[in-house]
Amino acid sequence: MAGVKLFALNGNVPLAQKIAQEVGLPLSPASVRHFADGEIAIDLDDSVRGADVYVIQPVSDPVNENLMELLIMVDALRRASAHTINVVVPYYGYARADRKARSREPITAKLVANLLTMDGIDRFIAVDLHADQLQGFFDIPVDHLRALPLFAEYFRKLNLPDVVVVAPDHSGTKHARELAELLHAPIAIVDKRPEADAGIIGDVAGQNAIIIDDLIDTGDRAAEAYTALAAAGAKDIYAVATHAIFSRGASQRLADLPLSQIVVTDTIDLPAEKRLPNMVTISVGQMIGQAIKLIATNQSIHPLFDFK
Structure with missing residues (x-):
């Protein structure tokens, strides 16, 4: 060129x-x-x-x-x-x-x-x-x-059974629905309310849950979603986000969660000390x-x- x-x-x-x-x-x-x-x-x-x-x-x-x-x-x-x-x-x-x-x-x-x-x-x-x-x-x-097509391609190759795509809050529903349509899967929503434990809208019991978000910053939202999904009987839980910001102790917070995988992209150059053994990085x-x-x-x- x-x-x-x-x-x-x-x-x-x-x-x-x-x-x-x-x-x-x-x-x-x-x-x-x-x-x-x-x-x-x-x-x-x-x-x-x-x-x-x-x-x-x-x-x-x-x-x-x-x-x-x-x-x-x-x-x-x-x-x-x-x-x-x-x-x-x-x-x-x-x-x-x-x-x-x-x-x-x-x-x-x-x-x-x-x-x-x-x-x-x-x-x-x-x-x-x-x-x-x-x-x-x-x-x-x-x-x-x-990055959505890249995530869809990755999870198609994993060939997980009984998948449900989860929005970590109501504002993320559109994003979750787009991935769910590509994977031909249902969606669920983490319903967070003041002064109450988060609940789940949708059926996740016995399902492999994929939490999809545009970014992971402190990891608080991913942790809340994991806790709610585990309480609702979800099987394996995956956290997916385009941008791995990982600030203010996010790596340790995520390391404490028994997530099957944390799937991110390389839009941000994450230093080695913030990477986790169960992290998968997809290049954009x-x-x-x-x-x-x-x-x-x-x-x-x-x-x-x-x-x-």
């Missing part, structure tokens, strides 16, 4: 390398330096004049540092006369602050979208945004990739690489969603 250049910042270099391998292009060189006071400096070691550039950077821990790296990189590319600047954000941090739930709250997801847009990006590519409507926060093209590198090839050649990315 003539005229296309790929850059990786510090957020998730292993994933960027997988994407580059799928695209069939090397990662272009760039230097990211930090001054003594923490300020970030970026130098492009190759010309990008007239190039269609793709920058790969999740907004994950350290969230603010990775976000500033991305903003500074975009500024450098724009000033270096890149033809188009396309940012690939496998995990979009601040996405949970997408509305005013209480008085005097910021909508930080919109703020970050504004910052990226005003910085001069031409296209935003993400995987499993916290809410689909976040695409509307951008006034530029957004390609919202989904091939999917993102295919998306870049389709976008760069002005083709529809719809085939990436055509999975039945």
Whole structure:
């Protein structure tokens, strides 16, 4: 693909390398330096004049540092006369602050979208945004990739009998139903109520339960879902999430649960100390690489969603 250049910042270099391998292009060189006071400096070691550039950077821990790296990189590319600047954000941090739930709250997801847009990006590519409507926060093209087909393919290969897909709360019902349709399985919902133990809506007794969520942060929601499913008589229980944030003791919390498997993707580069023996990591590198090839050649990315 003539005229296309790929850059990786510090957020998730292993994933960027997988994407580059799928695209069939090397990662272009760039230097990211930090001054003594923490300020970030970026130098492009190759010309990008007239190039269609793709920058790969999740907004994950350290969230603010990775976000500033991305903003500074975009500024450098724009000033270096890149033809188009396309940012690939496998995990979009601040996405949970997408509305005013209480008085005097910021909508930080919109703020970050504004910052990226005003910085001069031409296209935003993400995987499993916290809410689909976040695409509307951008006034530029957004390609919202989904990890759901990858999870469905994985569990089809496991060939589990008597599967039920479980939403960890009522807001996750749509996500659970989508996976259930791909697996031809029923759904159940964890019904959490104030000052009461969580219950289950649906039949899970004797079933292999798959808890599906977009992310695992502290692990509290997965733990509550596990407890409710175990009490309701579920057989083997699997926890599935696209983004493995794993903050504030999540790894230990999940390690204490006798989950059959924890299935995540590599949108976030999880350090070795947070990985668990029963964790399965599915790469989104091939999917993102295919998306870049389709976008760069002005083709529809719809085939990436055509999975039945």
